Amino acid sequence: MRDFEHHTPTVLTIAGFDPYGGAGIQIDSKTIHALGAYALTVTTAITAQNSQGVTAVEAVSPEIFKLQLETLLQDVKVDAVKIGMLANASLIDIVIDVLKRYALPNIVLDPVLLSTSGKALLEKDAIEVMVQRLFPLCRLITPNLDESNMLLGTNYDGQMNQSVVMGKGLFKLGADAVLLKGGHTSEAEAIDCLVEPSGVACFSTPRVETTHTHGTGCLLSSAIATHLAKKLTLKSSIDLSKKFLYEKLQASSDLHLQYHHQDMCKKEPIF
Numbered sequence: 417m418r419d420f421e422h423h424t425p426t427v428l429t430i431a432g433f434d435p436y437g438g439a440g441i442q443i444d445s446k447t448i449h450a451l452g453a454y455a456l457t458v459t460t461a462i463t464a465q466n467s468q469g470v471t472a473v474e475a476v477s478p479e480i481f482k483l484q485l486e487t488l489l490q491d492v493k494v495d496a497v498k499i500g501m502l503a504n505a506s507l508i509d510i511v512i513d514v515l516k517r518y519a520l521p522n523i524v525l526d527p528v529l530l531s532t533s534g535k536a537l538l539e540k541d542a543i544e545v546m547v548q549r550l551f552p553l554c555r556l557i558t559p560n561l562d563e564s565n566m567l568l569g570t571n572y573d574g575q576m577n578q579s580v581v582m583g584k585g586l587f588k589l590g591a592d593a594v595l596l597k598g599g600h601t602s603e604a605e606a607i608d609c610l611v612e613p614s615g616v617a618c619f620s621t622p623r624v625e626t627t628h629t630h631g632t633g634c635l636l637s638s639a640i641a642t643h644l645a646k647k648l649t650l651k652s653s654i655d656l657s658k659k660f661l662y663e664k665l666q667a668s669s670d671l672h673l674q675y676h677h678q679d680m681c682k683k684e685p686i687f
């Protein structure tokens with residue numbers, strides 16, 4: 417007999433495709449499944465990349481993007497949405513329309529702008545559309561230090577006293593809450609600052625020295641969306657997700673991919 421009372425939570429990830437497997441929809445799917453939900457995946461763009469960075473990006477057409485979303489959403493109910501790389505303004509327009517029409521809950525946006533190697537993952541003219549029209553639909557946005565500086569037009573280095581100022585500045589851009597991530601600072605602890613209407617809260621884990629940092633932002637945002645899909649509070653979702661990321665970073669040295677050039681500096685997958 418089918419049990420209609422209990423269902424496996426579903427998380428829809430809308431993100432880029434990474435053939436190297438460490439970022440975008442691949443790490444999102446791995447994370448969502450590892451945390452006990454079911455991943456639905458809609459691709460915004462195909463990238464070409466490896467441990468040295470992103471060499472090419474091609475957005476999918478608006479037509480197939482819209483069809484991926486509509487076909488899925490006419491059928492499956494979604495408990496949370498993680499949004500990552502959005503590529504351009506046409507795709508953002510479609511996301512906004514779909515989020516509203518299907519009244520999708522628990523929207524977590526990782527405002528991906530650039531790859532570490534400097535490739536644009538969102539076109540410049542789309543940033544304003546994302547901020548003005550997509551941020552207000554989000555339960556949470558999760559910018560890192562570089563993205564926060566780009567969004568605010570500032571040049572902070574992310575020391576603790578600045579993080580709260582930055583977080584409050586980002587909160588004014590319209591999302592329900594902001595998690596300013598501390599992974600890119602030089603502090604010994606990786607401290608993320610949550611700013612929401614009820615105040616500020618910080619989440620801290622020790623910094624893990626590792627080359628396996630490719631996809632950390634994707635992992636964290638999809639883990640938070642998964643916990644929200646399981647009906648946890650925002651604070652518990654962030655706390656558990658940060659611990660999950662810390663555990664995965666600690667265990668990441670077990671992952672041994674073979675490379676053609678072992679002597680080159682690499683940014684490797686987490687798991």
Ligand code: PLP
Nearest residue numbers: 432439440501528531532630631
């Ligand atoms: N590729 C995709 C599809 C991504 O979503 C992201 C980041 O979110 C990246 C690449 C960037 O990865 P990295 O931070 O390792 O440069």
